[in-house]
Amino acid sequence: MISKTQIKYLLKLRQKKYRKLHGEFLIEGKKIVQDALHSSFEIKTIWTTPENLTLFEPYSNNILLEEITQQQAEQLSTLKSPEGVFALIKIPSNEIKITEGPVLLLDFIQDPGNLGTIIRTADWFGFKAVICSNNTVDVFNPKTIQAAKGSIFHIPVVYDELLTWMNKHNNFDFFATTLSGKDIKTIDFDVNKTAIVIGNEANGISKEVLNYSDKKITILKKGQAESLNAAIATSICCFCVNG
Amino acid sequence: MISKTQIKYLLKLRQKKYRKLHGEFLIEGKKIVQDALHSSFEIKTIWTTPENLTLFEPYSNNILLEEITQQQAEQLSTLKSPEGVFALIKIPSNEIKITEGPVLLLDFIQDPGNLGTIIRTADWFGFKAVICSNNTVDVFNPKTIQAAKGSIFHIPVVYDELLTWMNKHNNFDFFATTLSGKDIKTIDFDVNKTAIVIGNEANGISKEVLNYSDKKITILKKGQAESLNAAIATSICCFCVNG
Known part of the structure; x- marks a missing residue:
């Protein structure tokens, strides 16, 4: 009833x-x-x-x-x-201790479907956590839950100020995905220490987070598309790190 | 006016x-x-x-x-x-001659957003064409056009019966993406001859198309997610073939 x-x-x-x-x-x-x-x-x-x-x-x-x-x-x-x-x-506590990588850092992902797909993919590739900037769309948005297909129950999703989180976890190597970094195929990731930073769908990674990152990485383009969808770029990074 | x-x-x-x-x-x-x-x-x-x-x-x-x-x-x-x-x-003619790979073959992709994202990604990685089964969602669906972000104008999208197309283009190597194939990381693709076959979001590749394919390939799982989103799986294949 x-x-x-x-x-x-x-x-x-x-x-x-x-x-x-x-x-x-x-x-x-x-x-x-x-x-x-x-x-x-x-x-x-x-x-x-x-x-x-x-x-x-x-x-x-x-x-x-x-x-x-x-x-x-x-x-x-x-x-x-x-x-x-x-x-x-x-809603569980947001106080989850993350000590080991690989992890994803999401800097202002706006689309709930993108966030859900990213969580599902991070889960598939055995990532240990997804850290979202406080302005990233809510993980408990019905569209996010739908796109994540149950993965919100498999992998911790934490909200924080990214710079604060990075400061507290400075043993990680922070790789910022940009349009002008080092070819991701040439990177030898130290998996347990790897944190991949993904930026906003339209504007990429914010300046402060980019400056704090250790390395810029890029998925090379062979054709004419102007950009990759944020969830697609994330999935290729996940595959390269732990595929 | x-x-x-x-x-x-x-x-x-x-x-x-x-x-x-x-x-x-x-x-x-x-x-x-x-x-x-x-x-x-x-x-x-x-x-x-x-x-x-x-x-x-x-x-x-x-x-x-x-x-x-x-x-x-x-x-x-x-x-x-x-x-x-x-x-x-x-709407342009569907009669486009494809002589060279890499190409994608989509077997009954249903979600218009997935199709758009797949076309955008195929474009980014310099694929030569996307061949859609006749029951795949229409490329000119407004949601598909939106998700493709202009890539429908960069890369030919052809509709056909997949078996007919495969028969006519049997110089291609057809790689079927499944849950139990060879690890995609171990495959040495002959790029110009490569055709990647992607199946329906829920049911995968149809039996006849699977049987006609030359090899089964798989993106290995490290975590707990049950499956990957179809556009995500496609993007990782594109990256492996021509990234």
């Missing part, structure tokens, strides 16, 4: 300010709810339409499991074909 | 069936219209709000240049912040 007031509340969680205020976010889909169940995240409630109820009954001793109607599922969903499964999750 | 009927017509071109019927598509944005002007595509009309008029006046001898209001621009736009520049373009 779910009340109208509850539905209203869950819909509000699509906005960052309400997620911050209440310290909770909503996820949607069978697979990702299962990923959450196998993670260290605290699940507060699972809502499901009747046909998926048996799938989640084994967890009902520890987690509140509630039935919803197809119509309510459609109201809650951000997808074209809702699966009828939702979970309300507590 | 633009009439209500013309606006209605241009809005219809967002749908594939009308683009096919009339053999035309609409693009939007200063940069991409300039890319089109420097391509072999036939531009039928450019519409612009007054503030961008001088930018396109040098072309007004050969191309119909029309002024529109801010309000009309907003009506026509698919973007949050319209730049007020549009061009109507003739």
Whole structure:
């Protein structure tokens, strides 16, 4: 059962300010709810339409499991074909100690889909964390969660001022991706100490972060495109570092 | 000047069936219209709000240049912040002869954003063409054009039955991307003969196309993500072949 007031509340969680205020976010889909169940995240409630109820009954001793109607599922969903499964999750602490690389540093990634794809790719290549500048889009944005395909439950995502983070972790080698650096193919990465810095989709890395970085690296162009998509550039860096 | 009927017509071109019927598509944005002007595509009309008029006046001898209001621009736009520049373009012939690699073969890519990002990346890495299965999403979908950032004017995109195309071009080496092939890092690509086959986002490469391919290749996983996004996997292949 779910009340109208509850539905209203869950819909509000699509906005960052309400997620911050209440310290909770909503996820949607069978697979990702299962990923959450196998993670260290605290699940507060699972809502499901009747046909998926048996799938989640084994967890009902520890987690509140509630039935919803197809119509309510459609109201809650951000997808074209809702699966009828939702979970309300507590936003974990941002205080995660990162001692080892490889890691990604994201300097003002704006597009929620890009952020999700970057997290999924960093997870695939076994990166230890994704460090986001405070002005990077929120990891609990529904589009980011969707694009990350469960990887937000596999790899820590931390928000900080990048310069502060870099200062505190100066044992890392910081590689800034730019249009005029050293060919990435010629770099011999010391994987456990590697931090790749990715800049904003339109404007690249901010000046201060660029200046603090140890080396500039570049993915060489052979054709005519003006630039690479930020998630694409990131994935090629991840592959070069730990592929 | 633009009439209500013309606006209605241009809005219809967002749908594939009308683009096919009339053999035309609409693009939007200063940069991409300039890319089109420097391509072999036939531009039928450019519409612009007054503030961008001088930018396109040098072309007004050969191309119909029309002024529109801010309000009309907003009506026509698919973007949050319209730049007020549009061009109507003739869909070129699909009969393009491809004699040399590297090329990409896309087997049922469904997401328009993925297709655009793939075309942009293939362009960056100097690929000679993108061959799409007939059931792949339309290259002239507004979201595809947007994600491709002008690259649809740099690199030929051809639609065909993939098996037919492979049969006609059997001098190519066809590398199928799968989850259980040879590590892509160990492959020594003969660049001019290389064709990389990319499968559907959810189901991978179709059985017939997979069987016809010469080799299966894989991007090895180091972490926990279940899969890579199709555009990400493609970009890493492009980088390995011609990066």
